[in-house]
Amino acid sequence: MSISAADVKKLRDMTGAGMMDCKKALSEADGDFDRAVEILRKKGQKVSEKRSDREANQGLILSRINDDKTKASLLEINCETDFVARNQEFQDDAESFLNAAFENDIDNADDLLKIELDGLTIEKHLEEMVGKIGEKIEINNVILATTEGTLISYIHPGNQLGVLAEFDGDLTDEEIGKDVAMQVAAMKPLSVTRDGVDSSLVEKELEIAKEQLLNEGKPEHIAEQAAKGKLRRFYEERVLLEQKFVKDNSVSVQQYLEQNDAPLVKSFHRLQLGEND
Structure with missing residues (x-):
């Protein structure tokens, strides 16, 4: 016809x-x-x-947090080009997926795909976006955080990096929380405290440090002690509360929080495009 x-x-x-x-x-x-x-x-x-x-390493990191800072969602949606990521319709769709995750307490991408939005599952919405835009599009990460303390959200300009930081109590000055969330964004800590660092990673760092010292001609017993010193420096670089505060290198993050009578960080989540598959 x-x-x-x-x-x-x-x-x-x-x-x-x-x-x-x-x-x-x-x-x-x-x-x-x-x-x-x-x-x-x-x-x-x-x-x-x-x-x-195809590689889908472009896209957006988005966050939503409730008014009393006790619940937050972080979402990573990926596409192939920055041109698509900057498209208003793509951004609006991403925002609606984030809202669906937040409102339905979703904490992983697979469950989010099953949620219905305007009569279609989000998985079907993604299929339609692929057919319309012609790029690979996928939701790679969805994080749900809840707390009895305070949550702070930070999205780096450009929406390629986002952080949720949880504080162990009432945080009256949000700027302090933003400072720490930006610290997480910039310095990529492995954990909040030493206890959170994978023990196998610690053993590997200790072994590498000792081997370097032995190769320099240090005796075994001296290499053992000096390796522990190098491990302390490793913790100072990779453990959040021990890191030097980026805005004032004379204090650690923990000292900065204590000086401002702020609660310590309890946990954090960090999403960066293409790094969390």
Whole structure:
């Protein structure tokens, strides 16, 4: 049957798909718009599968936090190009996915894909975005944080890096919390305290330090002691509360918090595009 230009335009306006794709879908569906939309979705799924080996290292990190700072969500949505990430429609869709995660207390990407939004699962929404945009698009990370203390959210300009920091009590000055969240963003600590560092990593660092000292000709017993000194420096670089505070290197993060009568950090989450797959 003959497909009019007006019908093609109507389907394109409904779906955002390309003109030729819309014309082919309408022809295949004998002019039935619902069937044509279904055909486009199926084509979107095929596009997604074809692009499964493509790198999706661009995108957005977004956060939402409630008014009393006791619940927050952090979401990473990925695409292939920065051009798409800066598109307003992509950003609006990402925001709606974040809100769905927050409102449904979702703490992982797989569960978020099953949530319905405007009559479709988020997984189907992603398929439609792939068909429309022509890039691999996926939600890689969803984090839910709750606390009896205080949560602080920090999104670095450009939305490629985000942090949620949990403080063990009431934090009256949010700027202090932002400072610490920015510290996490910039300095990439492994954990809040030494106890949180993986023991195998500690053993490896100790072994490397000792081997270096032995290679320098140090006796075994001296190498053992000096390696422990190097391990202390490792903790100062990789443990948040022991790190030098970026805004004032004369104090550690813990000393900065104590000087300002602020509660200590209890936990943190850090998401950076392409680093948390």
